[in-house]
Amino acid sequence: MLPAPLKLLRPGDWAKNVFVLVPLVFWLAGEGRGAAPEVVNEQLWRVALTVIAFSMAGSGFYAINDALDCSEDRKHPTKRRRPVASGAVTPGFATALGIALIIGSVAVAWCVRPAVLSVIGTYIVLQVAYNAKLKRVRLVDVVTVASGFVLRAIAGALALGIAVSTWLVVVVFALTLFLGFVKRLGDLRAADLARAQGDSTDWKPRAGYDSAEDLNWLLSTTGAVTMMAYLVYALSDHARTIFGVRATGFALLAPLVFVVIHRLYLRANSGRAESPVVVVLSDRSARVASLLFAIGVLAVLFWPPAEAALAALFK
Numbered sequence: 001m002l003p004a005p006l007k008l009l010r011p012g013d014w015a016k017n018v019f020v021l022v023p024l025v026f027w028l029a030g031e032g033r034g035a036a037p038e039v040v041n042e043q044l045w046r047v048a049l050t051v052i053a054f055s056m057a058g059s060g061f062y063a064i065n066d067a068l069d070c071s072e073d074r075k076h077p078t079k080r081r082r083p084v085a086s087g088a089v090t091p092g093f094a095t096a097l098g099i100a101l102i103i104g105s106v107a108v109a110w111c112v113r114p115a116v117l118s119v120i121g122t123y124i125v126l127q128v129a130y131n132a133k134l135k136r137v138r139l140v141d142v143v144t145v146a147s148g149f150v151l152r153a154i155a156g157a158l159a160l161g162i163a164v165s166t167w168l169v170v171v172v173f174a175l176t177l178f179l180g181f182v183k184r185l186g187d188l189r190a191a192d193l194a195r196a197q198g199d200s201t202d203w204k205p206r207a208g209y210d211s212a213e214d215l216n217w218l219l220s221t222t223g224a225v226t227m228m229a230y231l232v233y234a235l236s237d238h239a240r241t242i243f244g245v246r247a248t249g250f251a252l253l254a255p256l257v258f259v260v261i262h263r264l265y266l267r268a269n270s271g272r273a274e275s276p277v278v279v280v281l282s283d284r285s286a287r288v289a290s291l292l293f294a295i296g297v298l299a300v301l302f303w304p305p306a307e308a309a310l311a312a313l314f315k
Helices: 004-008 011-029 037-073 091-110 114-132 140-160 166-196 212-234 237-243 246-252 254-269 276-282 284-302 304-313
Strands: none
Touching: 004 037, 004 091, 011 037, 011 140, 011 166, 011 276, 011 284, 037 091, 037 114, 037 140, 091 114, 114 140, 140 166, 166 212, 166 254, 166 276, 212 237, 212 246, 212 254, 237 246, 246 254, 246 284, 246 304, 254 276, 254 284, 276 284, 284 304
16 A cells, blocks of 8 residues: 555556657667667656656646545545545645646756757646646546647657657547546446445536546547557558558557457446556456557567568568
8 A cells, every 4th residue: 555645646647658658669669770879878868857757747736636626536436535535645735745746847857858848848837727727628628638648749759859740649649538538437437336336425527527428429439539540650651661561560459459448448337447547457458458569569660570570471
């Protein structure tokens, strides 16, 4: 069991900053192939600092958000166990810690590149707007969260000093829209399940997501768009130009992406998807598919026999 102050920072959600690493993987497999070790080490250091900056900023806003929403969270069957809502941490402490972490994230980003500092600044402004108003506006709330993930990916590219790919923005935005609606449906189903079991909770969705049917439609749409964006990118001339025949390997991994999307959808409908990260880690099928996808991507990009096999099959 994590101490309450550490739990407040939601360290499990630091995994969301994997989006910062996506440009690094592509750089290492593309123009970074054969780069001098000192160049690679410098790039790794810049990306690592960018991940730290976003982790600090994200945790800072989690702490502040929990302080602001503690009265509402107490009405929810699972959110009421959060540190502030449960009384383990005071709202004042959470707010102070959150502000300190956000200031620290700016300092870390400044050490990377001015461009990364500007992205962190944009992210902070976006999060302030989200906490002040946007999180209570239906659809806009999820679009705002997805935009935060896109900023992570952009920051990863800028930390490396490379151009930001339009495809990267499109695929990340589509995927994180889907993940946002997974969380909304998971929250709604969890509350419905608690009421069915006799819990007297009077929690209501703050942005008006009170229809499971509507959320199912949003999930179906964004899930399909995510799969389509991924496949179109994998088969695009852009990917072929950068990775050659290795890009075809991305398309062959599409079934694993589908499995993860499907498992997230099922868990959300069962009320067990407060966090997509938790679903991937706790659901066996999602965990195995995610691991195989990661291994597959690394093999396609960095294992010569895999490239040779793809070249033989897809000329």
